[in-house]
Amino acid sequence: MSHHRPDTLADAPLGRDAAYPEHYDAGLLYPIPRAANRAPLGIEAGALPFVGEDEWHAFEMSWLNARGKPLVAVARFRLPAESPNLIESKSWKLYLNGYNQTRFESREAVIETLERDLAGAAGAPVAVALLDVDDEALSPRRLPGECLDDLDIEVSDYTPSAEHLAVGEEIVEETLHSHLLKSNCPVTGQPDWGSVLIRYRGPRLDREGLLRYLIGYRQHQDFHEHCVEHIFMDLLERARPERLLVLARYVRRGGLDISPWRATPGERPPAPLRLARQ
Numbered sequence: 001m002s003h004h005r006p007d008t009l010a011d012a013p014l015g016r017d018a019a020y021p022e023h024y025d026a027g028l029l030y031p032i033p034r035a036a037n038r039a040p041l042g043i044e045a046g047a048l049p050f051v052g053e054d055e056w057h058a059f060e061m062s063w064l065n066a067r068g069k070p071l072v073a074v075a076r077f078r079l080p081a082e083s084p085n086l087i088e089s090k091s092w093k094l095y096l097n098g099y100n101q102t103r104f105e106s107r108e109a110v111i112e113t114l115e116r117d118l119a120g121a122a123g124a125p126v127a128v129a130l131l132d133v134d135d136e137a138l139s140p141r142r143l144p145g146e147c148l149d150d151l152d153i154e155v156s157d158y159t160p161s162a163e164h165l166a167v168g169e170e171i172v173e174e175t176l177h178s179h180l181l182k183s184n185c186p187v188t189g190q191p192d193w194g195s196v197l198i199r200y201r202g203p204r205l206d207r208e209g210l211l212r213y214l215i216g217y218r219q220h221q222d223f224h225e226h227c228v229e230h231i232f233m234d235l236l237e238r239a240r241p242e243r244l245l246v247l248a249r250y251v252r253r254g255g256l257d258i259s260p261w262r263a264t265p266g267e268r269p270p271a272p273l274r275l276a277r278q
Contacts, residue, residue, distance in 0.1 A: 024102040024113075025248060029121040030091035033084060037226040041233045052081035052262035054225050055272070057091070061130070062257035063099040063110055064160055072102075073106075073130040075114070076272070081262060083124035086225050091108070091188065141273040143197050143249075145175025148211045153275045155215050160230060164213040165238040167203035173243075175199040176207070178214050179277075181248060184221045192224060194250035195275055196231065199267075202241030224250050224258045232262040242266055251277045 035045050043049065058075040067069055075096075079086070095117070104110045111128050118126040131137060157164070181194040196214060197207075212232070217227055232246040247261035247269050257278045261269045 002131065021103055024074055026095065026117040026120070028087040028091055028095040028098065029117060031085035031121040031123070033086055034086055034225070035084070037222065038229065041230060043229065048082060049236065050081065050229070051189055051265055052260065054079040054081070054086065055259040055261070057253065057274070057278070058096055058255060059256050061096060061099070064101065064103045066103055066105050068103065072133060073090065073267070074133055076129045076131060077118065078127040079118070079122055079200055080124050083122040085121060085123050086223060087118065087121050088187065089203040089256055089258065090254070093256055105211055110163040137272060140276040142175040143195060143275065144270055145177050145199065148178045149180055151208055151211050153208050153211060156214055157216055158218040159232070160216045160220055161213065162234040162238050164216065165207045165234060166206040166209045167239045168206070170204045171202060172204045173201040174208065176205070178211060180211070181184055181217060183217045183224070183227050186220065186221045186223060188249065189221070190253070192253070193277070194224070194248050195277070197245070197247045198235065199245040200235070200239070200241040201243040202239055205239055224248060225260045228260040228262055245269060249275050249278060
């Protein structure tokens with residue numbers, strides 16, 4: 001598969017050899033406007049058809065206390081979907097590495113610094129929490145609903161096609177999920193593996209068609225956040241559900257996992273959970 005570097009990344013020092021920083025540097029964060037990827041989906045700035053967040057976990061979070069002793073935690077970040085920018089993951093990783101040899105007076109000072117810098121890059125407030133590495137909230141869980149992955153289907157299309165999506169006349173309320181989601185990073189071309197959950201109320205989705213559609217992202221190059229928005233918009237247009245939630249939980253890479261969700265107003269995702277692959 002050929003690799004195309006988006007115009008929004010033309011001048012980014014990403015996907016190239018880079019030395020890891022020895023000290024904290026907020027300038028390493030690389031914001032990317034969401035609008036360029038949303039426009040082809042018919043999403044206009046200031047008129048989002050969804051609510052949502054991008055939930056990140058950083059499993060390699062460390063800093064020095066005032067006496068130089070290293071401390072570790074798992075950081076959870078929640079970036080609002082209405083923020084004008086997302087933050088490229090490798091730049092986020094490089095930024096966090098700068099904390100490793102930086103002294104902070106307190107845990108609260110770490111959180112305040114993260115919130116300030118990430119909000120500056122995203123263009124909107126970012127919620128930050130530091131979890132102990134043995135926090136029960138980090139225990140692996142299962143996605144709710146029925147799994148589609150055992151359907152015995154034939155597949156020959158590995159690019160997203162909403163033509164696979166079909167519905168019946170019966171109105172249902174159900175939760176479905178698949179662990180077969182895969183897309184490719186637009187920066188490096190590396191594979192991004194994930195699981196996706198779809199919860200909706202509306203005309204019953206044809207499950208075989210839905211699974212073919214999700215597998216269609218297998219050779220698609222895009223950011224995690226935009227893949228979820230692509231799925232949401234296709235389902236909204238083709239199935240016309242009364243309520244809809246699309247949530248993806250991507251496998252950790254470079255110590256970071258990303259779990260975006262998008263939903264019709266009023267819908268919320270399940271309580272924060274981490275899958276075994278994360």
